[in-house]
Amino acid sequence: MAFGSGGARVAESAKARIRRASLLRNEDFRLLLEQTSVGDIAVQLGKSAYAPMLKGHVLESMRRSELEFLLNVSILAEGVAFGHYTGLGDKRLLNLWLENFDVELLKNHFQTHMKTSEWGDHLDPGKMLDLVSDFRLTLVDQEKLSSSDTLKDILMSVRSESLRSAMMEAVPGGERALASWEGDLQRITFALGMILDRYYFDNLYAAVARLGGDEGRMMRMLVGTRVDLMNLYWIYRARRFFDKSPEEALTLIMKARYRLDFGLLTRAAFADPRAMAAALEGTPYARVFDARVENSEDGSGALKSEALKGEALYEVGVERNIYRFLFAVAERVFLSGALGFQNVAAYLVLKELEVRDLVAVVEMVRYGFDKNRIDLILVRTLGKEN
Amino acid sequence: MAVVGMTGISFVGPMEEVESVALALLKMENFEPMSPEVMMDAHPLGSRFQTFRGNRYDALLEKLDGFWASAGVAAPQCRVVDRVPPVSLSELEARVDEMMKTMSGWAARGEELRDEYETWRAMLEFGDVVRETGRSLATLALAPYGSLSIGTLTRENWRRLSEASLAAPILAMPLIDETKDASTDKTTVIVFYGNDYREEIQKIFSSVHMHLIPVGPEDYGQYDNRDAVLYRMEAIEAEMENYRDMPGRYATGNRFELEKLYEMVYTKQRIYSICQMRGELSEMAVLAGWTPRDNYDAVRAVAEETAPHTLVLAESGDELERKGHELPTLLRNLPLVRRFQEIVRLYSLPSYSELDPTFVVATSFCLFFGFMFGDVGHGVALILGTCFLEKKKMMGRAIASVMKIAGISAVLFGFLYGSVFGSEELIRPIWLSPMKDVNRILPVSIGVGVAFLTIGICFKIQNSVRKREWGEVFFSPEGVVGLAFYWLAVGQAAASFAAPETALGTGLFALIMGALFLIMIFGNGIAKLLLHGETVDEGGVVHVFSVFHAMLNFISNTASFVRLAAFALNHVGLSGAVFMLGQMVENVPGGKLYHAFVLLLGHLVIIGLEGMIVFIQTLRLEYYEFFGKFYRGGGRAFAPVLWRKGRAD
Structure with a gap:
């Protein structure tokens, strides 16, 4: 290892550790939960590490969508800031990691054009790029994307030829369909989103698979766990909500695999979706799909109240378990103490999960949900106040 | 010989007049648009203007460029026009869209034909495989137990389908293996x-987005005849x-109309590149931008001539x-100095x-490079080599301009040193020989350094005066007191060596x-006392350390200029080594040839490698020793909108 790259490793690892110390504590979350409006939450966050992102906004009257947008952009801003500390190789990894935002931008572009969703809760590209001026889109040509009118224009803004061709293939109707906004738009949006996600994670995993030493092992663990969980979750959702057959569900998954081979994935796909935990027995992921235990009020596994038996809550539980799993993996990376890009990646995971929790808190306060149930939703475990 | 002063100008008037002004400014190629908010923020109308960003003609021009590209013809080169085309955006959009509709009709038909071709091709391949087994396609239609489908999909989706086939009761295999064809990402499978x-x-x-070939078993028979x-x-x-x-x-049949349409769209696109950050209020528009101060009168005159109802604010x-x-x-x-702007910009x-x-930078660059690389022969070779690389676009x-000037400087110093390809025997030195006059060349190099650093400190003082930072001007290490300290130390050292009695x-x-x-050290306090609160630095311990750091820098920066003499010596030494190596191989069989080869290779190494090292050392002296004293940089280049798209904007 060259001295220069060694220095960059120390710097990026140190920064990641320092930033980790600035993440919100349980007390901060409890304080946020005591607030009565989105504006109050924004004011509280304005006193935390989110202050730079919230600076210049009228916090007292901030709307939910605006706050959620700024919180999401703060992840990107922090990621981009690491670029000043990383060496050349890690910079490439960082760019690859942040391509997630390119993917989100593209998805939002489709959703807006296809009228399947509006800006608001999502990322507004113009505003986002204004706020994080150092960020450069790598997956798409920003100029072409912003001047695009048709679906073909949007797809032509995608730089990777293979990705573009895969996306074009997902639009039935050829040139005519690409030149207009017709057809089953919901289905096309979904298909394009899936292709983008697959491309992003396959590429990222391929990049970390080449890394050696502790850094490679931990990056594979960090990205690979996510890939495995997403593959399982996609199978689960395809089977449970979209009435897909097991074989069809298997065509949706990524080619990247970490601990799950195709045999295990097939076993999960052919199992009853509510019994995936049993199908995955013997793997670390079995517990993720056992949301019943996690959701029990006293931790014993027994569901006492009728409300908790609701299907929706089970779904929330599975999703939360996935994020808790990722949280634990990111924490484990920090505990190892090794230097390298894995610290940056782990920090960005923790940040993303914190923002996810904050969005949950904002929505709880905004819509007046029962705050006693917050532990059923949050990735972090607040537990009881001492 | 300076940063050109700018003037901010706003034009407020009817939209059509502002368009005419924009066209006139486009011809001048000396106007960079800016947001009207910059100049209108204090104006009563400022808050009422709706501001715009972006140029809607970009998309139109891009479509037309796409058309010319697909026609295989270069887009027309538009000449500057005298008046704004009297056509609206919607009219142009309608005309371009109509053209594009025709184009997309052809493209769609082409696509249909491609699909049809793919179908026939796939069936040809399939038929060949079936015929090899001694059967015909028509007989397959009669098979009661199973079905088959043929389709195309990307390689990635083929991978997913083939993986899914492991878990499904299907048999999937590629029919046409196109994996070796880099031009296509498609695979035809059965x-x-x-x-x-x-x-x-x-x-x-559907899940793997397979494009099925629409041929049912009942149609197989028609593909049996190869x-x-x-x-x-x-x-x-x-x-x-x-x-x-x-x-x-x-494009050939409608060239005149198409060129005219392109010219109108192009002109409008360029005009709105200037107007891209305009503000609008009902029929009024405001256009703002920067122009060099000495261009202001010309801009004003043009505006008065082309837009009599437009108000010009500056x-x-x-x-x-x-x-x-x-x-x-x-x-x-x-002109000659301008070549060195690239060194500053770098x-x-x-x-x-x-x-x-x-x-x-221009003068010192020539001085330093020549000082370290002074040789008539190597200088000429450097110039010729640079001309060659420039011609080959390498x-x-x-x-290349900088290198050629550096080469000329090397030639001039070569005459001063009496050095030709490292030989000091061919011409008499006008000034000195680096190897023989080491005691003279060393103090000269230090002297050059002192003079150069002094210029740097003077620049710093002048920058501070411009910014009215009087504390910095007088009491900082790179201010008047620091300069006095430096010169006193240098003078005392020089006197001690040359004339101790003085x-x-x-x-x-x-x-x-x-x-x-x-x-x-107490500059902060003194500045506070005398200059009403103004301080020189961050104060306290940081300031004390920064003063110590500046003192050390005086020593290290000055010593750094010893490299001028060191590299001049190095050049002679290296050339001498090449001559010695040449002589060593002269006595072996074919020695003259080897001698010539060693000399050629050695001098090429000197010109290439040493030339590059000297170039880097020169840059180091400029950037570190000189710029470090006063320069901050971080400027943004003036980028006027030009008539030719893509030249600057």
Whole structure:
């Protein structure tokens, strides 16, 4: 290892550790939960590490969508800031990691054009790029994307030829369909989103698979766990909500695999979706799909109240378990103490999960949900106040 | 020889007049648009204007460029027009869209033909495979137990389908192996499945986005005649070719109208590149931007002539900078000196209020390079080599110009040193020989360094005066007191070596130096006291350390100039080594040839490798020793909108 790259490793690892110390504590979350409006939450966050992102906004009257947008952009801003500390190789990894935002931008572009969703809760590209001026889109040509009118224009803004061709293939109707906004738009949006996600994670995993030493092992663990969980979750959702057959569900998954081979994935796909935990027995992921235990009020596994038996809550539980799993993996990376890009990646995971929790808190306060149930939703475990 | 002063101008008037002004400004090619908010913020109308960003003509022009590209013809070169085309955006959009509709019709037909061709091709391949087994395609239609589907999909989706086939009761295999063809990402595959699995397999096909070839078993018979299939494929190919040529034929047949349309769209696109950040209020528009101060009168005259109802507001760049706006930097230097702007730009462009160091960089660059690489022969070779690399487009024009000037400097110093290809015997030195006059060349190099650093400190003082930072001007280590300290130390050292009797007494010297040092240390306090609160630095411990750091820098920066003499010596030494190596191989068989080869290779290494090292050392002296004293940079280049798209914007 060259001295220069060694220095960059120390710097990026140190920064990641320092930033980790600035993440919100349980007390901060409890304080946020005591607030009565989105504006109050924004004011509280304005006193935390989110202050730079919230600076210049009228916090007292901030709307939910605006706050959620700024919180999401703060992840990107922090990621981009690491670029000043990383060496050349890690910079490439960082760019690859942040391509997630390119993917989100593209998805939002489709959703807006296809009228399947509006800006608001999502990322507004113009505003986002204004706020994080150092960020450069790598997956798409920003100029072409912003001047695009048709679906073909949007797809032509995608730089990777293979990705573009895969996306074009997902639009039935050829040139005519690409030149207009017709057809089953919901289905096309979904298909394009899936292709983008697959491309992003396959590429990222391929990049970390080449890394050696502790850094490679931990990056594979960090990205690979996510890939495995997403593959399982996609199978689960395809089977449970979209009435897909097991074989069809298997065509949706990524080619990247970490601990799950195709045999295990097939076993999960052919199992009853509510019994995936049993199908995955013997793997670390079995517990993720056992949301019943996690959701029990006293931790014993027994569901006492009728409300908790609701299907929706089970779904929330599975999703939360996935994020808790990722949280634990990111924490484990920090505990190892090794230097390298894995610290940056782990920090960005923790940040993303914190923002996810904050969005949950904002929505709880905004819509007046029962705050006693917050532990059923949050990735972090607040537990009881001492 | 400086950063050109700017003026901020706003034009407020009817939209059509503002368009005319924009066209006039476009012809001048000396106007960079900015947001009207910069100049209108204090104006009563400022808050009422709706501001715009972006240029809607970009998309139109891009479509037309796309058309010319697909026609295989270069887009027309538009000449500057005298008046704004009297056509609205919606009219142009309608005309371009109509053209594009025709184009997309051809493209769609072409696509249909391509699909049809793919179908015939797949069936040809399939038929060949079946025929090899001694059967015909028609007989397959009678198979009662299973079905097959043929389709195309990307390689990635083929991977997913083939993986899914491991878990599904299907058999999938590639029919046409195109994996070796880099031009396509498609694979044609054939999938066999039981009739009871038909519904499920359709979902899987949809999931992997397989494009099914629309041929049912009942149609297989028509593909049995191989010759007929080949004939049909040829016919489709001919028709595809015909559709491919359509845009070209259309462009030739309608050239005049198309060029006229392109010219209108192009002109409007350029006009709105200037108006891209305009403000609008009902029928009124406001256009704002920067122009060089000495261009202001011309701009005003043009505006009065072309737009009599348009109000022109102007504000000096200095005033706008004081209000906190960032101004663009335009450097203006003598033609030869201008070549060295690239060296300055390589570090960072000066900000608007900074001194432009290009002239000093140009002269010092030549001096340093020649000093270290002084040789008539090597200098000429460097010039010729640079000309060659420039001609072969292996070196940019700007850097090539700098290298050629550096080569000339090396030639001049070569005459001063009496050195030709390292030999000091061929011509008599006008000034000195580096190897023989080491005791003279060393003090000269230090002297050059002292003079150079002094210029750097003076620049720093001048920058501080411009910014009215009087504390910095007087009490900082790079201010008046620091300069006095440096010169006193240098003078005393020089006197001690050259004429000890003229040196100050030790006590007096120490007293003055100590006093100057204390002034720098307590500069903050003194500045607060005398200059009403203004401080020189961050204060406290940080300031004390920064003063110590500056003192050490005086020593290290000055010593750094010893490299001028060191590299001059190195050049002679290296050339001598090449001559020695040449002589060593002269006595072996074929020695003359080897001798010539060693000399050629050695001098090439000297010119290439040593030339590069000297170039880097020269840059180091400029950037570190000189710029480090005063330069901040961070300027943004003035980027006027030009008539030719893509030249600057």
